[in-house]
Amino acid sequence: MIKRDIPEVLKIDKDSHNPWDEKTLMGHLRQRNCIGLVCEIEEKIIEFVIYYLEKQAMSLTKMVVGKEHRRKKVGTSIIDKIKSKLNFTRRKIIEFEVDDIDLGMQLLLRECGFRCVWLYPKLNEYDEETTDMIYLMHYYVHENSDEINHPKNHTS
Secondary structure, eight states: OOGGGHHHHHHHHTTSSSOOOHHHHHHHHTSTTEEEEEEEETTEEEEEEEEEEOSSEEEEEEEEEOGGGTTTTHHHHHHHHHHTTOOTTSOOEEEEEEETTOHHHHHHHHHTTOEEEEEEEEEOTTSOEEEEEEEEEEEEOOTTOSSSSOOOOOOO
């Protein structure tokens, strides 16, 4: 993601359930360990993802697919791109906190092999618990497998 992408990214983000303003987006992108990826078709941005590189994980902060491109495997392709950066010796996990109302993202992540590992209440701006919940979704690289996060079927 480069500076000239920001207006298009913000336009796509307006259709998300929790849009950011430019100050918030730029605050994330200025962080040393933050990466922004965009997906383009014919030089038009149709999706973006913001994630952080941590010691043993990649932590997705925001992922939005443009309205007209949802349910067309666009999200799957950018998740696959991020998965390709995982390996067992370094970063083994992709994690993403998803709001309970964002069913589309939950279904996309499930299709991509993510599993919910924790559920906790969302906090409001005063750090008070609300009735909304957050799903912590994880995707793992397994040590003894070339396949990532796809358990083998064992029959006796």
